[in-house]
Amino acid sequence: MAARPGCGSGDRPCGARVCLGQLGAAHGIRGEVRLHSFTSDPAAIANYGPLETEDGRVFEIKSLRPAKDHFVATLAGIGDRNAAERLANIKLYVPRDRLPAPEQADEFYHADLIGLAVVDRAGEKLGTVIAIHNFGAGDLIEVRPDAGGNTELVPFDETYVPAVDVAAGRIVVALSKAESEMPPPLRERPSVKRSGGG
Numbered sequence: 001m002a003a004r005p006g007c008g009s010g011d012r013p014c015g016a017r018v019c020l021g022q023l024g025a026a027h028g029i030r031g032e033v034r035l036h037s038f039t040s041d042p043a044a045i046a047n048y049g050p051l052e053t054e055d056g057r058v059f060e061i062k063s064l065r066p067a068k069d070h071f072v073a074t075l076a077g078i079g080d081r082n083a084a085e086r087l088a089n090i091k092l093y094v095p096r097d098r099l100p101a102p103e104q105a106d107e108f109y110h111a112d113l114i115g116l117a118v119v120d121r122a123g124e125k126l127g128t129v130i131a132i133h134n135f136g137a138g139d140l141i142e143v144r145p146d147a148g149g150n151t152e153l154v155p156f157d158e159t160y161v162p163a164v165d166v167a168a169g170r171i172v173v174a175l176s177k178a179e180s181e182m183p184p185p186l187r188e189r190p191s192v193k194r195s196g197g198g
Contacts, residue, residue: 017052017093018111021045026084027072033084035064035073042071048099051092059092108164117170118143121162126173132156143173 024034037045045051046061053059060076078084096111110132118127118141130151131142139156154160154173163172 021092023087023090031078035071
């Protein structure tokens with residue numbers, strides 16, 4: 001099962017915007033910036049047209065070249081180091097409707113998952129997906145329980161999430177053996193396929 005592309009809790013619900021990348025430090029003196037891409041094909045970030053910031057500014061990527069673990073980008077209207085330095089850590093978004101449908105049935109955009117109802121196998125509502133995270137060991141969905149209390153982190157794999165129905169607005173979460181609570185939170189564990197069970 002995969003969730004792509006996105007910035008975890010920075011994503012917006014379906015119908016709004018999806019985070020495709022984040023700007024880093026300035027590079028050189030001519031206004032170039034480091035760019036971290038979150039798209040499945042990292043270089044494809046330049047193909048989505050103008051990118052928006054959270055505060056409504058719009059940037060167009062004029063050129064993009066690979067570096068060690070990022071890209072170096074030239075943005076239209078950014079011509080010197082001072083202007084580039086002011087862009088550090090800014091996230092870049094596109095409207096959700098500008099993105100193609102996921103290619104495989106078990107791939108999902110983060111923005112399409114956020115806001116979905118979380119139900120058990122019997123259809124009883126347990127909570128709502130509020131964010132998607134990946135700390136290096138696979139995707140986790142963050143669920144706000146309807147009963148209140150702390151949010152829960154649930155592995156986004158076929159064992160814990162056997163069914164996702166974006167059209168119906170819900171995901172099914174397999175409860176613990178006691179069938180009375182969501183899987184235990186994985187708080188100690190620091191666009192993607194849902195991994196197989198195991």
